[in-house]
Amino acid sequence: MGRQLGYRLRLFGWALSLITLGVLALALLGFVAVGTVSIAVWVGLPILLLSVRGVRLVADAHRRFATSLLGEPVESPYLKPVRGNLLVRLRAVASDPATWRDLVWLLFASTVGLLLSLLALVESVLDLIFWWLPPGGLLTLQARLCRAMLRPTDRTRSAQRIQQLTESRALTVDTNAAELRRIERDLHDGAQARLVAIGMNLGLAEELLARDPESARQLLTEARESNSIALAELRDLVRGIHPPVLADRGLVGAVQALALAAPVPVEVHTDLDERLAAPVESAAYFSIAEALANVIKHSGADQASVRLGRGADALDIQVQDNGVGGADAENGTGLRGIARRLAAFDGTLTLTSPTGGPTTLVMVLPCALSSPKTLPSSGTA
Ligand SMILES: Nc1ncnc2c1ncn2[C@@H]1O[C@H](COP(=O)(O)OP(=O)(O)OP(=O)(O)O)[C@@H](O)[C@H]1O
Numbered sequence: 001m002g003r004q005l006g007y008r009l010r011l012f013g014w015a016l017s018l019i020t021l022g023v024l025a026l027a028l029l030g031f032v033a034v035g036t037v038s039i040a041v042w043v044g045l046p047i048l049l050l051s052v053r054g055v056r057l058v059a060d061a062h063r064r065f066a067t068s069l070l071g072e073p074v075e076s077p078y079l080k081p082v083r084g085n086l087l088v089r090l091r092a093v094a095s096d097p098a099t100w101r102d103l104v105w106l107l108f109a110s111t112v113g114l115l116l117s118l119l120a121l122v123e124s125v126l127d128l129i130f131w132w133l134p135p136g137g138l139l140t141l142q143a144r145l146c147r148a149m150l151r152p153t154d155r156t157r158s159a160q161r162i163q164q165l166t167e168s169r170a171l172t173v174d175t176n177a178a179e180l181r182r183i184e185r186d187l188h189d190g191a192q193a194r195l196v197a198i199g200m201n202l203g204l205a206e207e208l209l210a211r212d213p214e215s216a217r218q219l220l221t222e223a224r225e226s227n228s229i230a231l232a233e234l235r236d237l238v239r240g241i242h243p244p245v246l247a248d249r250g251l252v253g254a255v256q257a258l259a260l261a262a263p264v265p266v267e268v269h270t271d272l273d274e275r276l277a278a279p280v281e282s283a284a285y286f287s288i289a290e291a292l293a294n295v296i297k298h299s300g301a302d303q304a305s306v307r308l309g310r311g312a313d314a315l316d317i318q319v320q321d322n323g324v325g326g327a328d329a330e331n332g333t334g335l336r337g338i339a340r341r342l343a344a345f346d347g348t349l350t351l352t353s354p355t356g357g358p359t360t361l362v363m364v365l366p367c368a369l370s371s372p373k374t375l376p377s378s379g380t381a
């Protein structure tokens, strides 16, 4: 009975809020009309942009209403906002199919919707008085109509997907260009400089060989040393591109090696018993390496763990520590680097790090996995 009353009171509250939102929708319809008429003069642009933002807020409030009444999520269909001047932003908003659907819905919300809300208010008052009446019929009808008009369609979903892919492609190109520049710089400043020095030393030694064999010997020794350093640098560079441990032992083995080398105890849990495509292994390895480097550098943790598991067509990675927390991707390049690396595969990074800890990084890396075996193996390093 108490629950019934609570529910009926909630319906009353919703009806009141919907009326307010309906009036707002009516006002916004007016703003959209004024903005459209005055678009020829500059002032129409900001009015339209502000109205669209308002419409989205009101529509999102209706989505939340439909979600909680129908118990099924109604997601937002909008594209991410773009930066730029008013014209660029208006063009982006106009090319979002969800904007046009919102306008149709706005017509409904400010007329039929508002009327329905008024009737629903009357109904909810009657429901409170005559408690045997089945409650919330009109509100449910309104929630269904809102859901039908406001939920993402195939068209808005593919627009969102295209935007996401365009962004991740741009990130990939950026990341690849940055990586190439790094390799070029490392080669230029490292091995190339040493090879030049070796060449000069050898030339001088050649000249001195007959006159001053002792100096020539010294130069040859220097050249040999430079040669070893250049080799070591080249080896490091190659390791940075595709670490040999990854090629030899696969992702799980390489992550176990990372864990063993860490000064903090790191547990590795995994149900992965297959090799993945080399680029995927490499992206996962470097992301985990950076996450563990952060644990060591910043967290002050005395325990960390790495989990590698198979998700739906994706590799799920979790790196967790029991340290101080407060990680923020804005304060460095490492976490953003991970996000970029994963974005190249359409993957994602989710960081949870409240002050006081713990810090958890969840990385999802889409890739083809064979079907799971019945008995997962698990290892600890
Ligand atoms: N596991 C962690 N625990 C606590 N704080 C963290 C953790 N990881 C990162 N942080 C905080 O978040 C910030 C951003 O980390 P990020 O890896 O992006 O940069 P960085 O490690 O400082 O530098 P780099 O660019 O060399 O990686 C760090 O400066 C640190 O303060």
Ligand SMILES: [Mg+2]
Pocket: 290, 293, 294, 332, 333, 334, 335
């Ligand atoms: Mg870092």
